[in-house]
Amino acid sequence: MYNFIFKNPTKLIFGKGTIASLTTEIPDGKRVMMTYGGGSIKNNGVYDQVKAALHNYSIIEFSGIEPNPTYETLMQAVALAKEQNIDYFLAVGGGSVIDGTKFIVTAMLYDGDPWEFMIDPSKAKHALPFATVLTLPATGSEMNNGSVISKKTTHEKLAFMNPETYPQFSILDPEVTYSLPKRQLANGVVDAYVHVMEQYLTFSSDSMIQDRFAEGILSTLTEIGEKVVNGQPEYDLRANFMLSATMALNGFISMGVPQDWATHMIGHELTALYGLDHAVTLAIVQPSLLRVMRNEKREKLLQYADRVWHLTQGSEEGRIEAAIQKTEAFYRNLGIKTKLSEHGIDNKSFDSIAERFAIRGWKLGEKQSITPELIREILNGCLA
Amino acid sequence: MYNFIFKNPTKLIFGKGTIASLTTEIPDGKRVMMTYGGGSIKNNGVYDQVKAALHNYSIIEFSGIEPNPTYETLMQAVALAKEQNIDYFLAVGGGSVIDGTKFIVTAMLYDGDPWEFMIDPSKAKHALPFATVLTLPATGSEMNNGSVISKKTTHEKLAFMNPETYPQFSILDPEVTYSLPKRQLANGVVDAYVHVMEQYLTFSSDSMIQDRFAEGILSTLTEIGEKVVNGQPEYDLRANFMLSATMALNGFISMGVPQDWATHMIGHELTALYGLDHAVTLAIVQPSLLRVMRNEKREKLLQYADRVWHLTQGSEEGRIEAAIQKTEAFYRNLGIKTKLSEHGIDNKSFDSIAERFAIRGWKLGEKQSITPELIREILNGCLA
Numbered sequence: 001m002y003n004f005i006f007k008n009p010t011k012l013i014f015g016k017g018t019i020a021s022l023t024t025e026i027p028d029g030k031r032v033m034m035t036y037g038g039g040s041i042k043n044n045g046v047y048d049q050v051k052a053a054l055h056n057y058s059i060i061e062f063s064g065i066e067p068n069p070t071y072e073t074l075m076q077a078v079a080l081a082k083e084q085n086i087d088y089f090l091a092v093g094g095g096s097v098i099d100g101t102k103f104i105v106t107a108m109l110y111d112g113d114p115w116e117f118m119i120d121p122s123k124a125k126h127a128l129p130f131a132t133v134l135t136l137p138a139t140g141s142e143m144n145n146g147s148v149i150s151k152k153t154t155h156e157k158l159a160f161m162n163p164e165t166y167p168q169f170s171i172l173d174p175e176v177t178y179s180l181p182k183r184q185l186a187n188g189v190v191d192a193y194v195h196v197m198e199q200y201l202t203f204s205s206d207s208m209i210q211d212r213f214a215e216g217i218l219s220t221l222t223e224i225g226e227k228v229v230n231g232q233p234e235y236d237l238r239a240n241f242m243l244s245a246t247m248a249l250n251g252f253i254s255m256g257v258p259q260d261w262a263t264h265m266i267g268h269e270l271t272a273l274y275g276l277d278h279a280v281t282l283a284i285v286q287p288s289l290l291r292v293m294r295n296e297k298r299e300k301l302l303q304y305a306d307r308v309w310h311l312t313q314g315s316e317e318g319r320i321e322a323a324i325q326k327t328e329a330f331y332r333n334l335g336i337k338t339k340l341s342e343h344g345i346d347n348k349s350f351d352s353i354a355e356r357f358a359i360r361g362w363k364l365g366e367k368q369s370i371t372p373e374l375i376r377e378i379l380n381g382c383l384a
Numbered sequence: 385m386y387n388f389i390f391k392n393p394t395k396l397i398f399g400k401g402t403i404a405s406l407t408t409e410i411p412d413g414k415r416v417m418m419t420y421g422g423g424s425i426k427n428n429g430v431y432d433q434v435k436a437a438l439h440n441y442s443i444i445e446f447s448g449i450e451p452n453p454t455y456e457t458l459m460q461a462v463a464l465a466k467e468q469n470i471d472y473f474l475a476v477g478g479g480s481v482i483d484g485t486k487f488i489v490t491a492m493l494y495d496g497d498p499w500e501f502m503i504d505p506s507k508a509k510h511a512l513p514f515a516t517v518l519t520l521p522a523t524g525s526e527m528n529n530g531s532v533i534s535k536k537t538t539h540e541k542l543a544f545m546n547p548e549t550y551p552q553f554s555i556l557d558p559e560v561t562y563s564l565p566k567r568q569l570a571n572g573v574v575d576a577y578v579h580v581m582e583q584y585l586t587f588s589s590d591s592m593i594q595d596r597f598a599e600g601i602l603s604t605l606t607e608i609g610e611k612v613v614n615g616q617p618e619y620d621l622r623a624n625f626m627l628s629a630t631m632a633l634n635g636f637i638s639m640g641v642p643q644d645w646a647t648h649m650i651g652h653e654l655t656a657l658y659g660l661d662h663a664v665t666l667a668i669v670q671p672s673l674l675r676v677m678r679n680e681k682r683e684k685l686l687q688y689a690d691r692v693w694h695l696t697q698g699s700e701e702g703r704i705e706a707a708i709q710k711t712e713a714f715y716r717n718l719g720i721k722t723k724l725s726e727h728g729i730d731n732k733s734f735d736s737i738a739e740r741f742a743i744r745g746w747k748l749g750e751k752q753s754i755t756p757e758l759i760r761e762i763l764n765g766c767l768a
Binding site for chain 1: 386395591620
């Protein structure tokens with residue numbers, strides 16, 4: 001096990017009816033900016049619940065934060081918040097709204113063009129306080145300090161972390177997921193699943209507890225995923241799904257372990273170029289990546305095959321391939337198309353994607369061994 | 385899943401060589417009281433490492449905090465700390481030293497006789513800041529806000545929690561466990577195991593993630609327990625053991641689940657009356673409690689038999705009994721005597737123990753269904 005430091009100060013407020021607790025959780029006298037997306041919260045009752053709970057606060061709304069939130073949109077929120085002397089933010093939405101709000105609260109205290117801290121995240125050090133009401137279980141952003149932001153003008157999608165962008169608190173009411181469309185539920189399940197895999201499916205570091213926790217989340221998602229996506233809303237299914245997504249990326253399973261994240265890095269390029277949903281890119285890239293990197297990941301792939309998919313018979317190669325196939329089938333059963341050709345995408349951009357990583361000098365994967373050549377090989381495996 | 389609130393602000397600093405980070409973690413200018421136990425830290429190098437890291441601070445030492453720390457001893461520390469204007473505490477030791485320090489930091493700000501907040505823990509609201517250097521993995525006290533204190537004059541042993549008694553940070557260096565005697569290692573494994581069981585082996589609340597996490601800790605402890613206790617020190621074994629004990633009682637596995645704690649409550653009485661090690665009382669009481677309460681706990685006992693002990697064949701009663709026997713055998717293989725008769729204790733005190741619970745009006749167990757009569761039945765099952 002590697003040495004590590006763990007600290008996660010976010011207060012998790014979980015369960016039905018908990019949005020009302022906003023009334024007591026936001027400090028008195030704050031000027032609050034409420035950030036949200038395209039307005040679905042106005043149709044599912046969340047907007048009304050939040051406004052009712054915050055009737056004693058002075059509130060400015062900023063809506064229109066898009067999926068894959070953009071620098072361009074968020075800078076409008078920064079300008080408005082400065083003009084209105086906002087000193088507390090409440091993100092009401094999914095990962096995009098929360099990620100976008102992390103950018104806003106950091107930009108509020110940043111001296112210079114905020115895109116600078118996207119290029120060099122070590123410059124992101126301070127932030128105004130914020131909290132969240134989660135409406136879409138997926139990214140885990142409600143209980144971590146990470147954020148992914150896109151820039152329209154350059155088709156870039158970059159991530160940053162800031163020690164001060166942990167939400168002060170996050171409210172997770174599983175009932176708010178009842179109105180989510182199937183596509184968003186499926187994306188959420190895949191997103192959570194791949195988050196766990198990025199921290200688990202690497203090489204052994206003798207981190208037995210973290211492996212067991214990771215396998216616990218994976219097993220839960222394989223057990224409930226299809227029911228959540230294809231079935232009628234049931235409270236306990238949604239609660240377990242919602243908690244899975246949070247636990248997948250709140251630091252609990254990453255203590256002292258190597259991490260991969262190459263599937264995410266390659267996937268971000270596909271979103272930036274083609275506008276594919278984030279989770280869809282993960283479901284496309286990951287099976288191919290696991291095949292290409294199977295020798296480096298052999299020990300963990302076999303453990304994954306055994307403990308998550310109960311594959312204990314046959315050759316090592318056979319069990320590994322079966323585990324990858326079961327993983328892909330799991331995504332497909334949620335309604336996700338896992339091949340680029342199914343999205344009408346061919347290999348034309350592969351060279352330029354590989355070239356981007358070469359120019360940035362980024363080496364991907366838990367051993368920094370995924371070269372631009374291997375990225376091209378992984379992408380070729382995503383075609384059909 | 386029940387509604388829940390989770391927040392754990394303790395910073396965990398984990399790994400070899402991390403005691404040196406004390407230098408930067410304690411705020412400058414603090415007057416620090418260093419609390420410890422019987423002096424074993426002077427023989428294993430921990431005392432020297434701590435003193436070296438703190439050479440820039442003004443430090444007052446308070447040693448002699450005993451196993452099952454007593455009100456009488458701790459009040460001496462409170463008097464000394466007040467006299468010396470101490471404003472930060474560093475507990476260097478195991479659960480007893482840390483629990484004792486939680487009492488001290490609460491008593492420092494309590495107006496009245498501190499035993500009052502032991503009788504009525506809702507009175508424990510404030511505390512001075514403190515941190516820990518853990519030397520004995522067992523109680524989980526390094527990452528929670530709970531504490532158990534004994535009073536010599538009345539042979540009482542009571543627990544309290546205070547929102548402000550989470551350690552600011554805890555340093556966990558697995559190498560400091562290398563010098564621990566076998567008995568303390570065995571106690572630590574049992575303590576961590578039973579902590580998990582108290583939060584897991586109840587009734588189903590559809591908390592799939594928490595069940596998996598709990599089973600992950602139990603599986604890890606059954607896999608490494610004997611090697612940790614009976615083998616030579618190995619870093620990764622000790623690291624996994626140390627992390628297991630912390631994860632067993634830091635709130636990660638208790639989100640939204642029913643909890644039992646009857647084994648602890650009954651065990652505390654045995655420690656108070658006979659001076660048995662805390663963990664030994666747990667290993668004695670728990671198998672009998674699981675047998676007596678097996679109908680209420682049936683569903684979870686079967687899940688435990690399956691997922692932790694891989695018992696899937698035979699009748700339900702047979703699997704349940706086999707799982708309990710395997711649990712007890714696990715404790716015995718660590719060198720723990722699991723029957724009262726092996727400790728020279730007969731049934732003479734059983735009536736007065738049951739009477740104590742009756743007088744306090746406490747109903748034990750996850751359904752508050754363990755009456756004084758059932759406590760007597762459980763104790764009878766502990767005899768031989």
